[in-house]
Amino acid sequence: MDKLKAGPLLRLLCLVCIGFALPVPVFAARPANVSIGALFTFDSVIGRSAKGAIELAVADVNRDASVLNGTYLSVVEQDTKCSGFLGIIQGLQLMEKKVVAVVGPQSSGIGHVVSHIVDELRIPLLSFAATDPTLTSSQYPYFVRAAHSDLSQMAAVADVVTYFSWREVTAIYVDNDYGRAALDALGEQLQSRRSRVSYRAPFPPGAGRAAFTDLLLRVSMMESRVIVVHASPDSGLGIFAAAHSLGMMSSGYVWIATEWLAAALDSSSSVSTVGMLQGVVTLRQYTPDSDAKRSLMSRFSQSGMNAYGLFAYDAVWMAARAIDQLLEDGSNVTFSDDARLVANGSTTRLRLGALKVFDQGEQLLGKLTTLVNFTGVTGRALAGPAYEVLNVGGTGVRRVGYWSNATGGLSVAKPDADAGEANQQLHSVIWPGQTSRRPRGWVFPNNGKALRMGVPYRTTYKQLVSRDASGPDGASGYCVDVFKAAVSLLPYPVPVAYELVGDGVKNPSYGDLVQRVADGWLDGAVGDISIVTNRTRVVDFTQPYQLSTGIQGLDGLIASSDPIGFQVGSFAKSYLMQELGVPESRLRELAINDYAASLQNGAVAAIVDELPYVQLFLSTNCQFRTVGQEFTKSGWGFAFPRDSPLAVDLSTAILTLSENGDLQRIHDKWLSPGQCASSDANSVGADRLSLSSFWGLFLICGVACFIALLIFFFRTLRQYFRYHGHAANEVDPDAFPPPVMDAGGSTVAGRMSARRPARLTSIRDLMTFVDMKEAEVKRRKKMMNEDSSSGSRLDRSAGPSSSSFSPV
Template sequence: MASLFPLQVTTASPQPNEYFTKSRQGINSVDGILGAIVDCSSRVGKEERIAMEMAIEDLYKKRNQRFILHLKCSHNEPLHAATAARNLIKRKHVQAILGLRTWEELSAVNDVCKQSNVPILSFADSGSSWVTENWPFLIQASPRTYKQMKAVAAMIQSWGWHRVNVIYEDSGSMANEIIPHLYEALQEGDAKISNLVPLPSFANSSLLHEKLRKLKREQCRVFVLHTSLSLAARVFEKAKEMKMMEKDYVWITTDSTMSLVHSVNPSLISSMQGVLGVRSYFTATGQDFSDFDTRFQDKFSQKYPEEKNHEPGIFALQAYDAIWIVGLAMQEGNMKSNQILEKIAAVEFNGLSGKIQFKERKLAPANQFQIINIIGKSYRELGFWSDGLGFSKLINTAPRYNFSMQILGGIFWPGATSTVPRGWDFPTISNPLRIGVPNGSLTDFFVKVEYHSSTSTYSFSGFSLEVFEKTVSGLKYFLPYKFIPYGGNYTDLVMQVQLKKFDAAVGDIAIISQRYEYVEFTHSHTEAGLVMVVPIQSDSTRTWLFIKPFTVTMWLLAAFVNIYNGFVVWTIERHYRSELGGPILNQIGTLLWLAFSTLFSSNGEKLHSNLSRIATIVWLFVAIILMQSYTASLTSMLTVQRLEPNIKDIEILKSTNAFIGYSHRSFVKDYLEKVLGFHPNNLQKISSTQEYAEAFRSGKIAVAFLEAPEAKVFVAQHCKTFTIAGPRYHVGGYGFAFPKGSPLLPDIDKALLNVLETGVVKNLEDDLIASQKCIDIDSVNEFVRLCPQSFFGLFIITGSTSTVALGIYYFCSKSETENSMPEPKGIWMLIIMVLKILRYQRKRFVRKVSDAESPRNSANTSHFRPQV
């Protein structure tokens, strides 16, 4: 069995003679005795040892302070660390203990130091407030790095990844202090942890294979690795062997691995190609660092020739600064423990690892980290991330910051590609997504499933399916899928998605809280809300209803015949009544008055000519028939029975115990009962939009509660009979269902928002709504409107009578009119001229007929052609 202390090193100031002389005089001959506990078998412990020895030398050279350093190795075992601390305190009489990188070691050593009041300068990342409150002799000598998890989350958010797998080393220092911060940072970045995989520090090849094989079966391809370098090396080697370091994979490592990337061997580098990492930032410039770097590499190569890389990392710088912290605190010589503790807490200077300033015995958390990318035989420094600012190419002097990693330039990804991985993949990409579609939607508008028996196949159409197709076509990658009909109810359908019998469900699926227990939904692609559909009243109150009994042609013909009869009466009566003459405007007004006054009075006592009386009597007879027909038709329209009262308040429904229709496949029934307070006995389930209309007409229901999208379609199909009334209750909306944690969901959501914002969905909805033909008939149109064909005979009689009367008047009284009446003017002269021409042509025609019938012309009868 190995010795408990396989390595024990005592280091003093580099003047051997002087040191040995003073050491014989006792511990008061030196400025202090320090102890250190490190894992000497690890690269971190090796760097810390060399750095501490250099710090002891530099304190003597630069400040003439002499310290003795007793260093012991813990092999990363808490029990060894506690035993080493007890030995340093009891036998070496150390005044402070440095080191202790893990929480477990620190916890074990604290119990020992607490009994002796010996301060501990710990390098462990365990700076919770309760630690310093309960451990009064603890000094956190390295800044906490929990903010690196914000950098990791920023990297994930920058590339639009929403799911990650976290692999971490199952130790207190790894899990308890870092994982909660990673979880919180990812949530702020709109990302979630798909799998949280703990690995023991001693994980062997078979265990790693089992864990990675399970992760490979999942869709998520983004991995965050938070382990020690030794465990990380085994993980990457196994991942490469399992082809998980290829295209479409993403690997991000944290400071615990990347701060030692300068020391990894070529074989490990070859297994980490394309890995992104976050590591603690320190200034690798300036004369002080240059001198330290040169001396460190020389000493490290001599001490550890087996190591191939000799560069110092952040752990070496922190160990060097820790010795200086104690040296500056004890510059007044030997002091008691409580004095040392107070002095250490007051130390302030700029060290190689950064600014050293304590607050409540803790260094301020690190706010800046370096982003690196493994490529080729080494790594490339991409840039920096600063808390609250984002990414930048340069630190502090950067001209600008950005929350996108694209500012850092091109990145080398796993699989030797520069194309940004999408962060997820199908376990078997050749299999398309299985999309469940409801077979039996309330209306064919949203989902229509048809079975073709000739080919034993299904065809799918409808608004919701078209929106899904438009959404998928907007993705940045090809996504194969196929629709599969499902005959159960909608809640059962989403449960099938939870059970992974379907990869998603698409259709008129309402987004309700109950279904969120099984799946996650995209944004709604329809209006959200529950509305009340009611029958509308007959359109009997319209302003222009009085013109409905007659067609337009009928109105025009009646007006023309009326004016024509007025013209005939006016023409005949002008000879007897001087008041019918005068200026042209006066004559026109008199003509129109005569035309319309005959509809209400025969004017028999005022008419002087029997011809005008005859024309008026006939027209009055026709007018009476027209008015009676008009009155009967208008009365029928005004007294038509209403379909249903126009209900606008649900309280009326409750008080009258009215029956209410609802979709039997919807959540509406529960809402009507539990929220709106309707009695269950008054609720009638309806299966289709056609059944709704029949239920209304039969009186089975008084109103119906429909989801807003269905109501819009129903009202479009029954535009003359039903309408939406009352308030809108904000529930539901239709969405696409995906399994919880599906990496597809964020991409689908983004693509859906794009088609919504660009108006694609609105145009699609408008086109489909416009295609819905109104199957109702206007209640007014149910009555036959009166047209000229119904009264054609009457118009012929009155028109012929008036024309004959007018002709008789002109032909019988021509001579008298020419001798006694003044010469007509204007339009009337034109009318008289036309009549004269017609009379002349008639006489000429009669004369030719007479000549043709005489014996003299009988031989030419067959060649006679009358001229008109």
């Protein structure tokens, strides 16, 4: 019996033992508290906004039951005090407190250092204000950008510069990682749009009013008046205060500030601050309107919320959602020692042993990078960057447009995922000086340096351009006078220094002269420089001031096999070979002094050259002449470095010279015909048509016109007499008024007393008839014929008594 009772009990014990031996799934309990860190400067424009936003976000997360599911989120804040050194120390102390993620840092420089730390400790870093483009996830795997980088912002600035057709800008920037990286990005963006940063003006972090004044004095001496300011919200306003006191916020200047200025104005836009910023254009990161955004702004209205605060708020929510997903997957939150930090007793001296590696950091990083559909108060996370373009004026700012990377540029419409390409349009801007007229954007530099203009030292045909030892400029000629006249029309003074290029023995190479301009050895080149494609690729030219070249009678010349001459250094060789297909074996390079001999001895059948050279040659060599028609080419121009604003202004001045006749007067002064002027009609102009060439045609046309006139006159007279004959047969009752009785009882016809000379009446009738149209004449003749026939019938039916009358 005891054995029977013991059996079931034994079997039960065995089952229990087997049950303990089987694996049982274990679920980690959610931690009661999870901490994140926040690293920024408390007492700063960005920091004050970020601090309030972070604390509001943590409170909102803890109130939301759908996030973290009972796990309390806490934040540990560390103040970097705008110091790189203290930022490193505060970052290390923050890691000691076992935070699973860090929101920040505010500074790009601190971001570089702290990124190295979090990479080793596997703690994700969510930056809401470090916009340095070189802070990338490829270099720092645990760096997660929660705001757009300056790469997109500088693209927006470059588009604004391009939209207003400016080619050069002066960049004022803080000399640290944040400023230097942004400036490099701006230079690349401008270069892709054929613009450039012409002058860089860095200032050290923490610079004061005196440093800003010295910097702006240097800026005022530069050529560009388009100034881009990239600073921090705390130091940037000092630049504008100094500019205002120096009179640099006046008409003619263009000030473009990056998004730091909008953050400063959003935080505290006092009347005095706005007053010194009149006409400034700035950017602000675009965040779409939403109920969540409006609610947050209303709760934060007392402290001044800016765009950085909005991104900090969203960064906390991103961290909270990623932690929630990590815990939902059953992961725990644990930390472990790093063996490298405790080696050789280093923990005793630096307490590095307190730094722990976050075991689940890689998993949390993966959750953060997959939150592409997260939508916060700034819109959808990781969406395409967009900016508002703002203009400071009056007592605040007004929006003049938007820039969006998704739509490809500037637009007056809000950025929208479904919108088409941007129309590259902005509303009108009120610039400094209270003007809506677009500033030119540059002035001639006020630094005492004259414009260095290269002049070819020609040895032949010095009427065009060459050395002039007796003159004050050291150069003279047709081209130099054209340049001087054009410069005199500019609305600003341009001091010029002429530098001769050449040895005075032979004409210099104009290709080498243009290359010196392209390489920066010269500021420009004056002379008979032909505008051809290979030169326009390296420099800019002004409006051509000689529009025709002397390429004559090409068709017959090309069809033959005769040799063709061209001037040494002329573009005619490349033109004949590349565009007209003339083989090089037929071309002969000649000096101008050899033209006459080469044509006389048959060395060449013809010479192809530019019209001014041809005119000068023919003025002293009467036995030669041009044949065929002139060939139009680009002409001559002054060479300037690429995108030089002087090229545009001087082109306008040359057009003015052409319109007012000064260009022709300069031409006549230097290039007027010489001793062959009297024989031009028999030699140079022998193949040209004149009025005398058409005397036969004029005679035939004159005789034909005279005969046609006679025919018309006789035909008109014939029609008039026929018309007058019909009119004479008509009886007008009004022509004979009733007779009246005089005192003697005799009858007097009243009409006879008003009789006019018949000749005068006939002449006037003829003139009236000539003015009448032929169709009108025919119509009246037809009516008179019909009236005449009708009157005859009435007379026959009435009888003789019907037309008689008896006086009373």
